[in-house]
Amino acid sequence: MKTFGENLYLLRKENKLTQEEIAAALNVTRQTISNWETDNVKPTIDKVIALSEVYGVSLDTLIGKKRSETKKVSPIFKKYEGARGILYMKPVKSQPFFPYCTVKNIEIIEIDDISMEIRIHEKNIANQLIFIKDVLGFLKEGN
Known part of the structure; x- marks a missing residue:
């Protein structure tokens, strides 16, 4: 099972976003995103919710419980x-x-x-x- 940080990294790469873009959307620093992705620090629950909204995935998917392989563009x-x-x-x-x-x-x-x-x-x-x-x-x- 992948770690929370690995899931964040994979979601960001799948969506072709930079750490800077995610940081701007969440009003945090790029270093904060890096720390989350390397599992050095865990985000607060409000930031976890915001991450799930930014990536358009459920909290379960974000934390690695289940992962949908099919993504559909609206x-x-x-x-x-x-x-x-x-x-x-x-x-x-x-x-x-x-x-x-x-x-x-x-x-x-x-x-x-x-x-x-x-x-x-x-x-x-x-x-x-x-x-x-x-x-x-x-x-x-x-x-």
Whole structure:
């Protein structure tokens, strides 16, 4: 059986996220994420719950009790891959590129189970990774 830290590491790698991205989403340092992944320190229960939400897995899966081998991308979002339009988001402190809840002139580059990569054309910002849980909706250009 894998340790809690090994599970965290594997989930992060499976979701192609960096320690910095997870740290920003949880409002902790990158070193904290490293310590959790190496089993040097255990997170508090509120951070464990937040980790399960970030990775979109149950607490059982997070702690290694059972693991689902099949991951499905939401068909609601998947159909918008490559589309341009307006993104509506929850206000999120960990997303400094989104000071407002409405982001115009974006293109959805790629979507997976918990995150999407977008490009903001209007702001001259390079591609940005955001968590799907922070997205309220998307209005495709021309609708």
